[in-house]
Amino acid sequence: MAKISEIEPLVLAHTEKGSATWASVMIVVKVVTSNGMVGYGESVPTLRVINVYNTIKQVSKGYIGKEAEEPEENYQEWYKQDFYLARSFESATATSAIDQALWDIVGKELGAPIYKLLGGKVRDKIPVYANGWYQDAITPEDFAEKAKEVVKRGYKALKFDPFGPYYNWIDEKGLKEAEERVKAVREAVGNDVDILIEHHGRFNADSAILIAKRLEKYNPMFMEEPVHHEDIEGLRKYRQHTSLNIALGERLISLKETAVYVSEGLVNILQPDLCNIGGITVGRKVISLAEAFDVEIAFHNAFGSIQNAYSLQMSAITPNLYLLENFYDWFPQWKRDIVFDETKVENGHVKVPDKPGIGVSINEKLVESLKVEPKELEVQEEPVWVVKGTWKKYLT
Ligand SMILES: O=C(O)[C@H](O)[C@@H](O)[C@H](O)[C@H](O)CO
Ligand SMILES: [Mg+2]
Numbered sequence: 001m002a003k004i005s006e007i008e009p010l011v012l013a014h015t016e017k018g019s020a021t022w023a024s025v026m027i028v029v030k031v032v033t034s035n036g037m038v039g040y041g042e043s044v045p046t047l048r049v050i051n052v053y054n055t056i057k058q059v060s061k062g063y064i065g066k067e068a069e070e071p072e073e074n075y076q077e078w079y080k081q082d083f084y085l086a087r088s089f090e091s092a093t094a095t096s097a098i099d100q101a102l103w104d105i106v107g108k109e110l111g112a113p114i115y116k117l118l119g120g121k122v123r124d125k126i127p128v129y130a131n132g133w134y135q136d137a138i139t140p141e142d143f144a145e146k147a148k149e150v151v152k153r154g155y156k157a158l159k160f161d162p163f164g165p166y167y168n169w170i171d172e173k174g175l176k177e178a179e180e181r182v183k184a185v186r187e188a189v190g191n192d193v194d195i196l197i198e199h200h201g202r203f204n205a206d207s208a209i210l211i212a213k214r215l216e217k218y219n220p221m222f223m224e225e226p227v228h229h230e231d232i233e234g235l236r237k238y239r240q241h242t243s244l245n246i247a248l249g250e251r252l253i254s255l256k257e258t259a260v261y262v263s264e265g266l267v268n269i270l271q272p273d274l275c276n277i278g279g280i281t282v283g284r285k286v287i288s289l290a291e292a293f294d295v296e297i298a299f300h301n302a303f304g305s306i307q308n309a310y311s312l313q314m315s316a317i318t319p320n321l322y323l324l325e326n327f328y329d330w331f332p333q334w335k336r337d338i339v340f341d342e343t344k345v346e347n348g349h350v351k352v353p354d355k356p357g358i359g360v361s362i363n364e365k366l367v368e369s370l371k372v373e374p375k376e377l378e379v380q381e382e383p384v385w386v387v388k389g390t391w392k393k394y395l396t
Helices: 049-063 071-081 089-110 140-152 172-189 205-218 232-241 255-263 279-292 305-317 333-337 364-369
Strands: 004-013 025-033 038-043 125-130 157-160 194-198 222-224 246-248 324-326 349-351
Touching (some): 004 089, 025 049, 025 089, 025 305, 038 305, 049 071, 071 279, 089 279, 125 305, 140 157, 140 172, 157 172, 172 205, 205 222, 205 232, 232 246, 255 279, 279 305, 305 324
Parallel strands (some): 125 157, 125 324, 194 222, 222 246
Antiparallel strands (some): 004 025, 125 349
């Protein structure tokens, strides 16, 4: 048995930026055991880098001294301790990263990748969809040109947000702009590529319904977060008035919260994020919950290369997988380099990496050299979650 002896949050940054402001920083968690084993996890940065960094230190108090080989027991104990876990994104993402690192350690001890610890893989290659590819795209032509490049690289599905700066409400002009962009992408990629529409949870139900009616003729495979995250009533209304698939899940932070959406039939494609749902321990339960209700899984995978590695492990064991989100080809180089060349996208697929634990080898030297003091992100007119350079209308 190995006791958890050290938990270290590491904030990594580089001058080369990510496709969205909040993706320019990575928060890595390094867990060390009394017998010298090391495991890595990743937390979600968003606008809360300092808060997450500090929360990892607080959550660590509940994990240090515990058995590294018992992530389930440790999660249950922390669930008992942290009265606000189900309401705190910071606690959820800190707990998730520590949990991942524990599974990494167990895998390394047993000499097996995580997928083997969880029943084995159901596929050797993970089908992925592209995101982050449309930086600086404003006009329909911009979108079409970039979409063609994505397809040329071998992707069979791509996601984008065609709504520019529209927020809460959309008017005729906004609908027209969104439609022209979607139409241009559909014409550019043909009918055999899946188009996924990202709303970033920013519309009221009536506007989201208007959008669905307007875009359904382009056969989007799903509509992601069409209404504000906490607007369950709005989502029910959207469900009643539209027939397109709903995708959501990146902001869910517990199993029971997820159960509400799944059991009420409010989601077709569930997008849990292994860096805030509760790591591997809760992630595996969410996969089964979805399976029981015939809901497909497409892990949210928008931050860094460690998240990507865990998402690949878990996609390997998921019978009800739709696709895994992927930024790999649009990551800044430093994020790709944190993991040695093992998660390349080829023909729209990533081979399941099979090194012990996380499945890939981490460039520890690079991680050390990218360490910075945590600091606040600047707030600009274009929100941090937007793919950069797209928060503009193209008609005057
Ligand atoms: O589904 C997603 O991936 C998310 O909603 C985001 O994480 C954004 O797309 C990201 O901010 C763009 O870089
Ligand atoms: Mg999203």
